[in-house]
Amino acid sequence: MNPLALSNQLCFRAYALSRHITAMYQPLLKKLELTYPQYLAMLVLWESDGVSVKQMGEQLMLDSGTLTPLLKRMEEAGLLQRKRSAEDERVVHISLTDKGKKLKSKAAAIPGELQKCMGFSAEDYLEFMQVSARLLKHKNV
Amino acid sequence: MNPLALSNQLCFRAYALSRHITAMYQPLLKKLELTYPQYLAMLVLWESDGVSVKQMGEQLMLDSGTLTPLLKRMEEAGLLQRKRSAEDERVVHISLTDKGKKLKSKAAAIPGELQKCMGFSAEDYLEFMQVSARLLKHKNV
DNA sequence: TGCAAATTAATTGTGCACAATATAAATTTG
DNA sequence: CAAATTTATATTGTGCACAATTAATTTGCA
Numbered sequence: 001m002n003p004l005a006l007s008n009q010l011c012f013r014a015y016a017l018s019r020h021i022t023a024m025y026q027p028l029l030k031k032l033e034l035t036y037p038q039y040l041a042m043l044v045l046w047e048s049d050g051v052s053v054k055q056m057g058e059q060l061m062l063d064s065g066t067l068t069p070l071l072k073r074m075e076e077a078g079l080l081q082r083k084r085s086a087e088d089e090r091v092v093h094i095s096l097t098d099k100g101k102k103l104k105s106k107a108a109a110i111p112g113e114l115q116k117c118m119g120f121s122a123e124d125y126l127e128f129m130q131v132s133a134r135l136l137k138h139k140n141v
Numbered sequence: 142m143n144p145l146a147l148s149n150q151l152c153f154r155a156y157a158l159s160r161h162i163t164a165m166y167q168p169l170l171k172k173l174e175l176t177y178p179q180y181l182a183m184l185v186l187w188e189s190d191g192v193s194v195k196q197m198g199e200q201l202m203l204d205s206g207t208l209t210p211l212l213k214r215m216e217e218a219g220l221l222q223r224k225r226s227a228e229d230e231r232v233v234h235i236s237l238t239d240k241g242k243k244l245k246s247k248a249a250a251i252p253g254e255l256q257k258c259m260g261f262s263a264e265d266y267l268e269f270m271q272v273s274a275r276l277l278k279h280k281n282v
Numbered sequence: 283t284g285c286a287a288a289t290t291a292a293t294t295g296t297g298c299a300c301a302a303t304a305t306a307a308a309t310t311t312g
Numbered sequence: 313c314a315a316a317t318t319t320a321t322a323t324t325g326t327g328c329a330c331a332a333t334t335a336a337t338t339t340g341c342a
Contacts, residue, residue: 003252004245006184006200010266011162011255013273015181016202018159019329020277021152026330037298040156043147054320059147061157064321066299073297090307090320104145111144114152120276125151127272132154134265136161160299167300178328195290205291207329214327231290231337286340293334302324309318 010135024118028110032103037066038074039107045080045096046104052091079103151276165259169251173244178207179215180248186221186237187245193232220244 006012022036029039037060044056051059053067060067071094074080079100085091115125147153163177170180178201185197192200194208201208212235215221220241226232256266 004184004187004248006181006188009181009184009252010261010269011166011177012181012184012201013270013277014155014159014162015177017273017277018152018155019202021155023330025152035297036152036156040147040150040153043145043150043153046145047147052320060153061160062298063300065301065323068322070298084321088308088320092321107145111150118276119278120151124272124275127268128151128276129154131265131268131272132158135259135261135269136154136158137260164300176327193290194292203328204330206293206331209292211328225291229290229338233291284342286342287338288340289336289338291335291337294332296331297329299326299328301326304323305321307319307321309316311316312314 021114021118024114025110028113032106033077034103037062037070038079039110041067041070041074042079042100042103042107045094045100046107049101050093050095052085052093054091056094074100162255162259165255166251169254173247174218175244178203178211179220182208182211182215183220183241183244183248186235186241187248190242191234191236193226193234195232197235215241 001008025036025039029036032039034042040060041056044051044059048055053064053071057063057067071080071082075082078097080097081095083093083095085093120128142149166177166180170177173180175183181201182197185192185200189196194205194212198204198208212221212223216223219238221238222236224234224236226234261269
């Protein structure tokens with residue numbers, strides 16, 4: 001086996017799969033007027049409204065260089081508000097607007113639609129989640 | 142199970158894994174002065190020097206909007222040459238320079254180093270390759 | 283043959299990612 | 313308590329991704 005062959009690269013497979021999934025989401029998210037990273041931010045907020053930028057960054061594994069402009073665009077779209085904390089002025093809390101909260105019911109259909117159009121089974125889902133968790137485990141080199 | 146929970150999203154897992162792997166490559170690729178997508182382009186060229194932009198795009202699943210500027214940067218770095226075909230002037234062929242060819246021996250160590258620093262087993266590798274292939278199979282919706 | 287349709291790249295514009303740096307506020311220390 | 317350090321976010325700059333459009337060829341078929 002040639003270790004430099006593209007088809008043998010775990011890295012390329014993960015990269016291609018991620019972009020493929022994002023592409024599958026795109027038509028579904030267009031209805032909500034969200035990009036894929038914006039959808040991920042909404043998932044965090046629907047679970048834990050009011051998180052700080054740092055907390056969101058920890059969940060999504062993204063830094064402020066990515067999140068600050070993304071959240072500003074979402075604020076302009078009327079989905080959320082950014083407010084600096086009174087107790088600790090370094091912290092910015094993100095809270096959903098009514099518009100942002102209402103979007104959740106529309107989004108509820110998305111996971112099912114995606115599974116249908118990607119055509120994977122519950123077993124594939126589980127196996128992928130397990131093996132990818134193992135690959136993500138060793139983070140501190 | 143909450144289908145909108147971030148931790149249950151196959152999409153987020155794939156996205157996080159892909160970015161995690163790219164981050165693991167980054168210090169290794171820095172020695173070669175390549176970005177991660179540039180490394181993928183080199184993998185294609187080391188396997189099939191002289192491919193067209195279209196062929197490279199098919200292998201990497203990237204379009205000319207991504208590849209054209211990427212290849213121009215690599216041409217400026219002296220790794221490859223872009224030449225319009227004489228038979229069909231729409232086609233641009235990409236061929237490695239000596240510098241580009243020589244980089245292959247340096248790159249040979251990378252897959253092993255990556256596996257070591259990510260700490261996954263041959264079984265994990267195989268299982269991931271298999272399940273991700275199944276997830277990628279259903280492309281035509 | 284002649285021209286519409288298809289093919290291949292390039293361009294333009296928007297939105298991430300992320301490294302590096304800056305800034306300001308809070309905390310720790312001497 | 314002042315200086316040094318740490319923490320949280322913002323800014324800047326580079327490099328992808330990708331949709332949409334454009335331009336130059338080539339092909340296919342009436």
